[in-house]
Amino acid sequence: MNKINIVPLGGVRENGKNMYVVEVDELIFVLDCGLLYPENELLGIDVVIPDFTYLEENKNRIAGVFLTHGHEDAVGALPYFLENIDVPIFGTELTIELAKLAVKETGLSPKFDGFHVINEKTAIEFENVVVKFFRTTHSIPDSVGICIQTTEGSVVYTGDFKFDHSASEMYRTDFSKITEIGSGGVLALLSDSSDAESPVENVSDLRVTEEMVDTFNNADGRVIVACIASNILRLQQIFDAAYQTKRKIFMTGTKLVEVVDVAIKLGKLVLPSRDVLVTQENLDKFAPDELIILETGQSGDPMEALQRMAKNKHKQINIVEGDLVYITTTPSISMEKIVAKTKNLLYRADATVKEISEAFKVSGHATPNDLKLMINLLQPKYFIPVQGEYRLQAAHAQLANEVGVPFKNIFIPGKGDVIEYKDGRMRMAGQVPAGNVLIDGIGVGDIGNIVLRDRKLLADNGIFVAVITISRRQGKILSGPEIISRGFVYMKASEDLIKNSAEIARKVVEDNLKNKDFEWATLKQEIRDSLSRYLFEETKRRPVILPIIMEASNYSKK
Template sequence: METLPPGKLRFIPLGGIGEIGKNLYVYHVLDQLLVVDCGLKFPDEKMFGVDLVLPDVRWLVENKAAIQGIVITHGHEDHIGALSFVLPQLGNAVPVYGPALALGLAKNRLGEKKLLDKVKLIEYGPDDVLQLGHFVVEPVRVAHSIPDSFGVAVRTHAGTVLHTGDFKLDQTPVDGLLFDIPKLSRIAEEGILAIVSDTTNVERNGYVPSERIVGQTFDRVISEAPGRVIIASFASQIHRMQMAVDSSKKNGRKVAAVGRSMAQNMDMAAALGYLSVPEGIRVRADDIATLKPDQITILTTGSQGEPLAGLSRMAAGDHRQVTIQKGDTVVLSSSPIPGNESAVWRVVNKLFALGANVIYDALMPVHVSGHGYAEELKLVLNICNPQYVIPVHGERRMLSLYAKYAQEMGWLPEDVFVLELGDVLELDTAKGEVVDRVPSGAVLIDGDTGKEIHELVLRDRQFLANDGFLNVVVVLDSESGELIGGPEFLSRGCFYMDSADELLAEAAEVVEKLLEDEDKEEEAPRETEALQGDIRAVLKKFIEKRTGRRPVILVSVMRV
């Protein structure tokens, strides 16, 4: 990593660009680095056997001695979820700064990995100023769907960058804590070199509704439900927990948190003072069966259709403590993350089939986004009035639309940067330009083992899912190399064996002809590995021509 001259600043996104999730952004001045957020994202339906998707931090690991700290903006998984994977790669020596709730949520994950006693976690509040080497970081409270959410002003010798984090302009937030517009305005008056802004809801016009609307809906749903109420949301949605507790208390219901992450976060939020649970309201998950259906509200995870989460297991009928029954009301208090839609609706359909009344955002306002709509994004951009505009936290269309709005508002095209993962954007007061690229991308994790899944393994899984596999066995004379047995075929997911006699006979002829031709051309029998490659190549061409499919082809050559 080169040392930058004074007056130069570089911004390097290693996640959160062209995607929703795995936010990780790097700032570089002189010979030092600062990281903002360290999140994960969940796999889409084509990532077979993948449980988590993490940012590729190879470049960070190579330059870990330069990192002054990791600053966390809030406690959602797409901003903290990769800490337990990334910190060990950095030697666990890099300090992590975050608000109390975010660190509390992170501790749960770090504890599961037995890392709590190895990492340094430092809490910051809304009035703190952090001196991290050449960086001065000043938090700015924002409104979001989780308490203790912040943007950060990153002050450097080259200028100040306002990193918004996730935000909306909620005038009646559940916790009563407003976006600190006066502080943002003060920072803006001092001059902002660049804004790095959330763009998630840039496609939606106007202003996002207040979170309090969800509480009003919970009141109605819980008061009218004839039986159990099951509310599914992210385990980090502390505001939703509070609204569910309050509505349940009004209607004489107990509350049970089902699932380890939901129960852990409820305990932690209550201990830190972010959640108020009246005495006698909460019951253990094992006690649900002892209560009448109209006396219990159940909080669980699984609003994104995750196969191992509570709601999905209930819908599949294999949850230990909760079996869906007629008269249950199930509330999905979230909207599907892009890529999760099919999984969510699959769970919803199963719940309906089991006799549950399922309520989701299209039917009633049981979810409000934590991300501001277009007019909120424009307002914050105007307040900041930066020299440069850098949209993040969105898919490519979102970044491009935000850039379009910025240009319509008066920013020059050359001062608005729609980046790619790994781009190295260099800024000074004269100009901004992408000057380099660093290694970036995604690391795929198997949740059971915690090990990385190589992209070639994922590709094979995708081929298997789409086109199946074909296994062929041939037996050759070990001395002459002549065919003395087979070819024998076994197919799974490619074609139905019992109705493919003609196709298999032609495939056998293709293999036999290849072996005959090689016998004529070669003085000595070919090496087994080379012969396997030849058989695989001719079969691949033949099968694709005849069926249009490209199965994974496994070739076994036996010599006797």
């Protein structure tokens, strides 16, 4: 009898950063290794990845990392994972190539060569465990779900998926394989919850292409299309619609070009014509109504790039009057404010804006009816909603109950929660280390809550610096206090505040200098406390206060 633990290290109570651990006896199977792009409150942070502490402590037990698809929320954290953990990586052909690109971009783990290509027919045998795969429909080809067969039944992870009965062969779901897995007995199902609250069904991808053709035909000037670089399905639709409307495509950014090159090389993206793509040098040869500018941005979302275009700060393309900006992504709720700001800037730059989501529901994730169908096909004994914020997990749990899974067999975990199957029963059984690791430039995990708090204070209230030079031997101030304010008050209009602050800092220093054995830390803290009280009384704001005390060791007055 296998002992089984299921531990989400990411991807629960959040949108992205998928990483799930399935332990079968002594073996650890890692499902996906994704990142999350930060929201506004994480000032200056580039990406967020899972905490790998538990896996680093148990790396000798890891059988491998098994990837469902090539989006950043499934493969983006691999470069950081592979820095300290050398284990095999399994994924479909396109997924592996995109994972290699992710590793190449960071420059981390350049010598790693443990990538293994699988397909939906692959079965990988381990002791008492067989790992199998089944094809799913998503917004990128080569997407698969993962089935870990044990003596107690299968643990199935869907990855990101939806059902589209008119999907092309490259994107088609393998319903027979899913049904076969369900017939064999599913112990636990981990299923995508991203669209569990959607009141509207997704439209067919064929309908999306028709909508794009209409949009391109009716545009009088350039069409600037915004989408995600790794959304291969959307790229294919854009290429097809451009060809049908006799327009040429210019792709901005190196990341987009790399993704497209890989997808074309593998036959996962088909150019309807060799000359549908043009270079920047050839743009002047075409009239505006013959061009499509394809913008995907450099950090997971094109909105920032569109804002630069609207401000005439883009390196390649800027907005001109008559442009139509066509947003073909479906932004999450957390992005609505950014999208609104972007649209405002675009309108001010004399462009018009159209969102594909205004016409119909477009998503790569399953809506409630699809979610219930997946549960019915697999018939799991236990159900674990993943990939989504808590309200989405809860909505998915309700859907599972509606199709027959009792609430006692449904678990809504947080990061690090251990769901244990032992003695014929599944239950919550403690926690392992888990959380967010923040990436800022080349720094991995060196930005914590204190640094973020200081950044927020600086952003909200600015900085207030007091610079003083003293002589401990003479017991007096040699120069200063000089007060410097940035982002707090305009110094020329706040002369009394600056003068009084200098006097407060002077008094604190002079009081401490009466004792030649004073502590530097105590002196600085007293300056902070005194200035903080005064500035809050006067302004009701709390800037970051930075005392800079310099000691002159050999000072002689001339």
